[in-house]
Amino acid sequence: MFDHVKFGVSDFAASKAFFLKALEPIGITIVGEGVPSYGVELAAGGETSLCLHQTNEKPAHLHLAFVAENRQQVDAFYRAALEAGGKDNGAPGVRPNYNATYYAAFVIGPDGHNIEMVCHKPEA
Template identity: 75%
Template sequence: MFDHVKFGVRDFAASKAFYLEALKPLGVAVIAEGPPAYGVELSPEGKASLCLYQSEEKPAHLHLAFTAENRQQVDAFYRAALEAGGKDNGGPGLRPHYHANYYAAFVIDPDGHNIEVVCHMPAA
């Protein structure tokens, strides 16, 4: 649906490290980078990208949801995000109040943003 999302972060190095590790299970890597004021673009090859840049402004809280191809990627994201310093905001599991196959996990990133990875497919 989107080409890229760009938002400011308080600690560029910490946020870059967090997103690289947390989203590694989804195939995300650095595809472009400049100085912290310009930022870094992270993406799975050929897909929409997430761009972060250093900001002195306190950013408003965001809810970013990334698509997983399967439930194992959701589980791997959750583990990687916690190991990268994220805080639990809802472990991997079904959220049937959204729909029967909504399998997601949520973490809070270094700036307090709610980061979700969701798989809409039934279990394999």
């Protein structure tokens, strides 16, 4: 559905480091970068990317959900995101209120955004 999603962050260096570390389990790397006001483009080799840029504006909090290929990636994301300074907002686990195979973890990132990693596949 999306080509890219771009949003402003209050501390470009901290947010860039957080997202690179937290999303490393799904292969996210830098695919393009300019000055902080232009930002950085992060992707996993596909056509969809996440772009961050420095701003002084106070953006509204976002909920970003990333797709994991398996539950181990969800677990790895959660550990990496906490190591990168994220705050727990829901440890890895099945969320039966969404559906029987919705396995997800949630963390709050540097700007208060709710960052989720989700696997829709049943346990292998």
